[in-house]
Amino acid sequence: MNQRSFVVLTGAGISTSSGIPDYRDSEGVRRGRQPMMFQEFLNDPQARRRYWARAMLGWLRVRAAQPNAAHEALAALQNHGVISGVITQNVDTLHDQAGSRDVIELHGSLHWVLCLDCHQRTERDVIQLTLIEQNPYLAGVDAVQAPDGDTLLDPAFEERFQVPHCPHCGGGRMKPDVVFFGENVAPPTAVKAMTRVEEADGLLVVGSSIMAFSAFRLCRRVVDQGKPLIAINLGKTRADELLDLKIGGPCEVLLPELARRLIEV
Numbered sequence: 001m002n003q004r005s006f007v008v009l010t011g012a013g014i015s016t017s018s019g020i021p022d023y024r025d026s027e028g029v030r031r032g033r034q035p036m037m038f039q040e041f042l043n044d045p046q047a048r049r050r051y052w053a054r055a056m057l058g059w060l061r062v063r064a065a066q067p068n069a070a071h072e073a074l075a076a077l078q079n080h081g082v083i084s085g086v087i088t089q090n091v092d093t094l095h096d097q098a099g100s101r102d103v104i105e106l107h108g109s110l111h112w113v114l115c116l117d118c119h120q121r122t123e124r125d126v127i128q129l130t131l132i133e134q135n136p137y138l139a140g141v142d143a144v145q146a147p148d149g150d151t152l153l154d155p156a157f158e159e160r161f162q163v164p165h166c167p168h169c170g171g172g173r174m175k176p177d178v179v180f181f182g183e184n185v186a187p188p189t190a191v192k193a194m195t196r197v198e199e200a201d202g203l204l205v206v207g208s209s210i211m212a213f214s215a216f217r218l219c220r221r222v223v224d225q226g227k228p229l230i231a232i233n234l235g236k237t238r239a240d241e242l243l244d245l246k247i248g249g250p251c252e253v254l255l256p257e258l259a260r261r262l263i264e265v
Contacts, residue, residue, distance in 0.1 A: 005084065005200060005201030005202060006082075006083050006084065006200055006201060006202045006203065006204050006230075007083065007084050007085050007086070007087060007196050007197055007199075007200040007202075007203055007204070008074055008077075008083050008085070008086050008087070008203075008204045008205075008206055009086075009087045009088070009089075009203060009204070009205045009206070009208065009215060009218060009219075010074070010086060010087070010088045010089065010090060010095070010205075010206045010207055010208060011088075011089045011090065011205070011206070011207045011208025011209065011210070011215065011233075012089070012090060012207065012208070013206070013207025013208060013209075013233060013234060013251060014068075014070045014071065014088075014090070014094075014206050014207035014251050014252075015065070015068075015071075015090055015092055015094055015207075016207075017068045017069075017070070017250070017252045018065045018066060018067065018068045018071075018092075018094060019061060019065050020061075020062065020065055020090075020092055035180075035181050036050075036051050036180055036181065037180065037181050037182040038180035038181065038182040038183035039182055041175065041180060042116070042173075045163075048163055048173065049158055049161050049163050050155075050158050052131065052161065052163050052164060052174075053135075053138070053153060053157060053158045053161040054143065054153045054158075055176070056128070056131040056132070056135065056138060057138065057141060057143045057153065058143070059110070059124060059128055062092055062110055063124075063125070063128075065092060065094060066094075066097070067094045067095075067097050067098035068094075068252050069252045069253075069255070069256045070206065070207070070251040070252040070255045070256070071094050071095055071097070071098035071100070072098045072099070072256070073255035073256045073258065073259040074086055074095065074098070074100055074206075074255060074259075075095070075098040075099035075100045076099075076259050076263060077258075077259050077262065077263070078100055078101060079099065080262075080263045082259075082262045082263065083204070084196070084199070084200055085100075085101070085102060085103070085104070085196055086100045086103050086104070087103075087104040087106060087193050087196060087197070087218070088103060088104070088105055088106065089106050089107050089208060089212060089214070089215055090105075090107070091105065091107050091108055091109050091110045091176075091178045092109075092110065093105075093109055093110075093111050104189065104192055104193050104196065105189070106179070106185055106189060106190075106193060106214050106215070107178050107179040107185065107212075107214070108176070108177045108178035108179055108186075109177060109178065110124060110176050110177075110178055111123065111124050111125075112124060112176070112177040113127045113164075113174050113175065113176055113177060114174070114175050114176070114177040115166035115168060115169060115172035115173065115174055115175075116172060116173040116174070116175050117166065117169060117171070117172035117173055118166060118168055118169035118172050120166065120168040120169070120172075121177060122166070122167055122168070122174075124176070126167070127164050127174065130164045130167075131164055134162035134164070135161055135162055137157075137160070138157060138161075141153075141157060179214075185214045190214065193214075193218060194217075194218065194221060197218045197221055197222055198221065198225065200222075200227070201227060201228075202222065202227045202228040202229065202230065203218065203219060203222040203227070203228075203229050203230070204230050204231070204232070205219065205229070205230070205231040205232070205233065205237070205239070206231075206232050206233070206251050206255065207232070207233060207234075207251045208231075208233060208237065209233070209235065209236065209237050209238060210231075210237045210238040210239045211237075211238050216238050216239060219239040219242055220239075220242065223242045228244045228245075229242055229243050229244055230243065230244060230245045230246070230247075231243050231245070231246045231247070232246075232247045232249065232251050232254050232255070233246065233247075233248065233251075234248060234249065234250065235248075
């Protein structure tokens with residue numbers, strides 16, 4: 001790779017060793033149950049209750065997650081001018097915590113909550129305090145962690161759950177400031193990501209099956225421009241036929257080695 005030229009696109013696979021599960025197996029098949037769809041969350045109060053009950057428990061583990069060696073390697077590569085930046089599909093902010101600069105979060109961040117009615121944003125930690133205060137019966141309940149701060153919670157715990165309301169307007173519907181399935185990436189974010197890819201000399205994909213169209217379109221654009229597309233990923237990706245090179249291995253092992261070699265050159 002030429003220095004100062006490649007941009008990096010990351011997916012859930014880079015955060016699994018930080019304790020955050022991914023959505024798909026090595027064949028690109030989605031694990032577990034169907035994720036929450038945007039229209040369902042928007043229109044169904046029961047769906048919102050189900051989401052927030054599970055998220056109340058899942059947030060604690062997302063909040064406690066720490067960057068791993070792969071996140072730290074990318075931050076080092078950027079700090080030494082070897083890569084131009086990071087675009088991520090993840091919503092865990094681990095790239096920022098590791099020291100990467102101007103990270104483009106395609107799908108938003110779980111660390112913020114958006115009111116669908118007054119459009120004000122609130123820190124997730126603030127909403128968590130409200131959830132705990134209104135739902136003390138869930139304290140100490142153990143639930144299996146699922147992707148993006150979700151959990152596998154017995155439906156019996158959801159029936160009397162009190163859903164949070166917007167602290168700004170008092171009654172607004174609260175949604176994590178992330179892109180749900182069935183929802184589009186914010187146009188300014190999509191444009192910024194595409195511009196960064198178009199200005200790069202190539203794209204390195206790390207830990208992503210590239211099944212989401214928001215990521216696949218970036219890969220396709222790189223190929224259309226005649227620039228190299230490389231992936232470090234365990235298992236199948238949607239862009240396998242487009243790749244110039246694919247390295248099948250754990251990114252938390254391979255990226256630190258890549259950083260060591262390129263930074264020492």
